[in-house]
Amino acid sequence: MTALTDRPTVPRPGRRVPHRGPARRFPPTVRRGLDYLVTGTVTLLFASPILYMFIGSLQPDEQVLGGLSGFAPGDLSLDNYADVFRTFDDPSTGYFLDFLATSVIVTGVVVLGGLVVNSMAAYALARLRWRGRDAVLILVLALTVLPFEAIAVPLFYLLNDFRNTLAVQAVPLVANAFSVFLFYSFFLKLPKEIEEAGRMDGAGPLRIFVRIIVPMSKPVFATVAILSFLTQWGMFLWPVLMVSDPAVRPLPLAISVYQGQPPFQWGDIMAFGVMMVLPMLAVFLVFQRWFVRSVASSGIKG
DSSP: OOOGGGSOOOOOTTOOOOOOOOOOOOOHHHHHHHHHHHHHHHHHHHHHHHHHHHHHTTSOHHHHTOGGGGGSOOSOOSHHHHHHHHHSEETTTEEHHHHHHHHHHHHHHHHHHHHHHHHHHHHHHHTOOOTTHHHHHHHHHHHTTSOTHHHHHHHHHHSGGGOSSHHHHHGGGSOOHHHHHHHHHHHHTSOHHHHHHHHHTTOOHHHHIIIIIHHHTHHHHHHHHHHHHHHHHTOOHHHHHHOOOGGGOOHHHHHHHHHTSSSOOHHHHHHHHHHHHHHHHHHHHHHHHHHHHHHHHHHHHO
C-alpha cells in the first residue's frame, strides 16, 4: 500500500493549474531609493515642528505665525535670544540662567540618582533571593500603570513644608517603577554563569553588580537615562504645585509664565523653546547608539 505522502499530485481533469512566474522585484537601486524617500519623508514630518520653531526664533514677531511661509527664512537675527535674557533680568521675573541651572540640577539628580537606585532595586528583584520579593515585584508592576497625576496631590500635602526648594523637585522623582521594570527585564536575560563565576572568585552581590552587571548593561542604562531625562526635563505638573519662587523655577514652568503674559512676543517664545529643546537633542545624540542597540536586542530576544 502506497503511503499518502508518496502519491504524486495529479491535477483534476478540466482544471487548469495556474502558472506562477518568478516574483517581481524592484532593482536594488530603486528599492534603496524608495527606502530613502520614505525615511526622509517621515523624518521631515517629525522634524518640521522643530525646524519651524528654530526658524521662527530668528524672525521678527510678525513673521513667526505665517503658516507654511514661516519655513521660508526672512529677516534673520539673534535679537529674540537677546530679548529672552533681557526680559528675565530681574529678581521679580527670575533669570534665564537660573531657570537653566535649576532644570540641569534637578534633571541631573533625577537621572543619575534614578540610574543607581532603580538599577540596584531591579537587580535585587531579578537575581537575589529574599523574603517578600514576589510581593514587591507585583507592587512594582502595579505602579508602572499608575500615572504621576494620581499621586501628585497626596505628595503635595505630604511635602508642602519643603516648597520652593531644589530637593523637593528632584528627590520624590528619583525612584521610578517603570525604570525598575526596564532594568529588571534586562537583567533577567543576562547569563547567570558569569555571576556564578564571580561568586567562585569570592565576589559579593554588590561587587558583582558593579564589576560585572553594570558593564554588560550599557544599553538599558542608556535607555533609562534618555527616557528619564526627557520626562524630567519637560516636567510641568510637579513644579506648578511646589514652586512659586522665580529663583527656583525650572524651564517648563518659566516658559509657561512667560507665554501667558501679554503682549505675546512669539519670536522670543520660539527662542526660549529652542534653548529648551537643544539639551534634549544633545542627550539623545550622545546616547542614541546604546538606545538603538537596546531596542534591537529586545526585538531579537523577545
